Structures are given as C-alpha cells and as structure tokens.
Amino acid sequence: MATIQLQGVSRRFGETAAVSDVSLETDRNEFLVLLGPSGCGKTTLLRMIAGLLPPSEGRILVDGKDVTALPPRERDLAMVFQNYALYPHLTVDRNLGFGLSVRRIPKEELRRRVNEVAELLDLGPLLRRRPKELSGGQRQRVALGRAMVRDPKAFLMDEPLSNLDAKLRSSTRTRLISLHRRLDTTFVYVTHDQIDAMTMATKVAVLNGGRIEQLGTPVEIYDEPASAFVAGFMGAPPMNLIPAELGTDADARLVLRAPGVEIPLPRTAGRDPGVREVLLGIRPEHLTPVAADHTGPALRGRVDIVENLGSEEIADCEIGDLRVSVRGARPIGLNPGDTATLAVRPDLVHLFSRQSGRRLEWLPEPENADSVLVS
Ligand SMILES: Nc1ncnc2c1ncn2[C@@H]1O[C@H](COP(=O)(O)OP(=O)(O)OP(=O)(O)O)[C@@H](O)[C@H]1O
Numbered sequence: 001m002a003t004i005q006l007q008g009v010s011r012r013f014g015e016t017a018a019v020s021d022v023s024l025e026t027d028r029n030e031f032l033v034l035l036g037p038s039g040c041g042k043t044t045l046l047r048m049i050a051g052l053l054p055p056s057e058g059r060i061l062v063d064g065k066d067v068t069a070l071p072p073r074e075r076d077l078a079m080v081f082q083n084y085a086l087y088p089h090l091t092v093d094r095n096l097g098f099g100l101s102v103r104r105i106p107k108e109e110l111r112r113r114v115n116e117v118a119e120l121l122d123l124g125p126l127l128r129r130r131p132k133e134l135s136g137g138q139r140q141r142v143a144l145g146r147a148m149v150r151d152p153k154a155f156l157m158d159e160p161l162s163n164l165d166a167k168l169r170s171s172t173r174t175r176l177i178s179l180h181r182r183l184d185t186t187f188v189y190v191t192h193d194q195i196d197a198m199t200m201a202t203k204v205a206v207l208n209g210g211r212i213e214q215l216g217t218p219v220e221i222y223d224e225p226a227s228a229f230v231a232g233f234m235g236a237p238p239m240n241l242i243p244a245e246l247g248t249d250a251d252a253r254l255v256l257r258a259p260g261v262e263i264p265l266p267r268t269a270g271r272d273p274g275v276r277e278v279l280l281g282i283r284p285e286h287l288t289p290v291a292a293d294h295t296g297p298a299l300r301g302r303v304d305i306v307e308n309l310g311s312e313e314i315a316d317c318e319i320g321d322l323r324v325s326v327r328g329a330r331p332i333g334l335n336p337g338d339t340a341t342l343a344v345r346p347d348l349v350h351l352f353s354r355q356s357g358r359r360l361e362w363l364p365e366p367e368n369a370d371s372v373l374v375s
C-alpha cells in the first residue's frame with residue numbers, strides 16, 4: 001500500500017494548460033477518483049503519476065519519496081489504460097500472466113494468481129482465446145486482470161469500465177470495491193462517470209479545466225458541492241440551478257426571490273446582506289409535487305416530459321424560461337401538459353455566488369443565533 005502526494009503539479013502542451021497546480025495527498029488504502037468532463041486533464045494527471053509524462057512543474061511523491069524523475073518501471077505502479085493494449089498474439093491466459101513471467105515469478109505462484117484473477121473477473125471460459133476473438137468489454141476485463149495479477153504499490157486506472165454494458169459495469173464495480181478492500185492497495189481511478197465516483201471512491205477530486213474544483217468524500221461532494229460546477233456535474237439529472245436574489249423581508253429574515261417564488265430561509269440576517277445575486281440550487285429529489293393550493297414555498301410551471309426509469313420517474317418541467325428536473329418514486333404524479341406545483345424545502349436548498357460560482361456558506365455569529373453568508 002502506498003501514499004501518493006502531488007505537490008503543485010502542472011502540465012502544459014504548448015498553449016494548453018492541461019493540468020494546473022494540482023496538489024493532493026492520498027490516505028493509506030485510498031480509492032481516489034479523478035472525476036471531470038472530457039478534456040479536464042484526468043488522463044494527463046494519471047500519466048504523470050505513472051511516469052509516462054513529465055510534469056512542467058511540481059513534484060510527485062510515492063510513500064514520501066520523490067519519484068518525479070523516475071521512469072515508470074521504478075515506480076511500481078500498475079496502470080490500466082483508457083485504450084487497453086493487449087498482446088494480440090498471446091492468449092488471454094498468457095496476457096494475464098505476462099507481467100509476472102517477465103518478473104520471473106515462480107510458475108505455481110503465477111498460475112495461482114492468474115486463476116484467482118480469472119475467477120474474480122469471470123475470464124475462466126476465455127483463457128484460451130486471443131484478443132481479436134473477444135468483445136470490447138471482454139478485452140477491457142483482460143486489461144484490468146493483467147494489472148490485477150501484479151502486486152503493485154498502487155493501481156492507476158483510466159476509465160477501465162467505459163466499454164462495459166450497464167450490467168457488467170455494475171458487477172465489475174462491485175468486484176473492484178471488494179478487490180480494493182481485500183488487497184489493501186491504493187487506487188487512483190479516472191472517470192467521467194459520477195456513479196463510478198459515488199459507489200467506489202473513498203475520496204473524489206473533481207477537476208475542471210485542469211484544476212481541482214473540490215476534493216472530498218463522495219457524500220461531501222454530493223451534499224455540499226463547493227461550486228455550481230460540481231453541483232451541476234454530480235447527480236443524474238444534476239442539481240437544478242435557478243438564478244435568484246437573496247434579500248431580507250420586513251422582519252429581517254432572509255428570503256430568496258426567484259421569478260414567481262419566495263423562499264423564506266430558516267435564518268435571520270446577522271448583518272444586512274443587501275441584495276445578492278445568487279444561484280439557488282435544488283436537487284431534483286428535493287422537489288415534491290403537491291396540490292395547487294399548497295401554501296408553502298413552491299415553484300409553479302408546466303410538465304413537459306416524464307421519463308420512466310422503472311422504480312423512479314424524472315419529470316422535466318418548464319418554470320418560466322427555466323427548466324427544472326424533479327425526481328421521485330414512480331408514479332411521481334405528474335403528466336406531460338399538467339400544471340405542476342413543486343414544493344421546496346428551504347432547509348435543503350444550496351446557494352452559490354452568481355459571480356464566482358462558489359458555494360455560499362453560513363457562518364454562525366458567536367454572539368447571537370444569527371448568521372452571515374460567506375463565499
Ligand atoms: N499530447 C498532447 N498534446 C497536446 N495536447 C494534449 C495532449 N494530451 C492532452 N492534451 C490536451 O490536454 C487537455 C487534457 O487532456 P486529457 O486527455 O488529460 O483529458 P481527459 O480529462 O482525460 O479527457 P477524456 O475524458 O476525454 O479522456 C485537453 O485539452 C487535451 O486536448
């Protein structure tokens with residue numbers, strides 16, 4: 001098991017800043033997920049950790065030792081690539097064992113490890129085949145298996161499940177989680193799939209334009225997104241972000257005003273906040289369809305589309321010029337063309353600065369129960 005530290009790591013390609021000033025540290029036995037949209041620098045960062053690409057700036061440490069200048073083989077990290085490369089002329093069995101045989105691992109030990117991984121990844125029936133006789137998903141499992149037969153300090157994986165169908169993806173996730181538990185090894189796992197991140201990570205680094213936007217546990221990232229970008233990236237459908245104004249009412253209580261709705265917040269203003277332009281964030285599962293005569297705060301609009309996911313439904317509604325998603329157990333009670341009243345729970349809303357996109361936090365004032373808002 002290894003700890004990996006990145007200190008101010010950057011990488012430029014000509015004018016492109018692919019990775020900018022990334023610093024982070026894994027705990028022992030971490031499953032770190034690098035999450036972000038296409039082009040945000042995930043692969044570049046992983047290649048630098050592996051030693052396949054030198055950083056333009058910064059240092060990389062493994063177990064406290066500076067490996068920035070070391071070639072890949074001296075780092076003892078196993079990498080699974082986005083474009084898995086198998087030896088085309090070797091059978092699955094020999095592909096799996098190849099890394100061990102070049103390391104002169106004794107035959108019985110090699111057999112034991114190859115069989116173990118073949119069983120773990122359901123590759124038993126495929127061991128005699130060559131890569132061209134496998135489907136894309138099967139090839140990807142062999143590539144995973146090839147990394148797993150080794151006993152490296154850490155696994156570096158770049159979208160290893162991207163070619164698997166939904167069912168296989170979900171079962172391979174479960175296998176990776178149990179593998180991580182059993183091996184007691186650090187994983188650095190690149191994905192743009194937020195379900196991968198939510199289910200497997202002990203820590204998630206959300207990347208945006210080569211920078212870390214937020215570093216935290218999956219629960220922190222989902223429940224307290226540090227920015228509107230993170231809020232809009234995590235969750236399917238993502239958090240609704242509604243332009244609103246934050247001000248006070250006649251009793252100095254804080255209220256949010258968006259077109260057609262006023263949401264009193266369960267706080268008084270510690271000091272006059274003036275009027276602030278914010279983004280009001282509401283998760284689709286925190287909007288509840290209610291009767292039209294509902295008296296609490298609610299968004300009102302027209303139901304456009306209702307998607308049936310089996311156990312749940314997602315309704316897409318037009319609220320003035322905005323579209324919002326509502327998610328709930330099926331039947332959600334909304335039909336296309338309906339006028340919808342969607343109750344908002346003031347204690348579950350998120351606020352972001354409209355200028356910077358950063359989350360606005362409540363800080364209790366020590367003298368009284370009031371709060372101030374900081375970004
Ligand atoms: N060898 C290279 N030469 C020039 N630009 C590059 C090179 N490799 C990556 N880039 C650029 O660096 C940025 C980050 O690329 P990277 O491959 O790390 O993204 P990614 O997050 O892995 O995306 P994806 O999810 O699509 O795989 C992109 O703008 C990309 O075009």
Ligand SMILES: [Mg+2]
Binds near residue numbers: 042043082
């Ligand atoms: Mg990539």
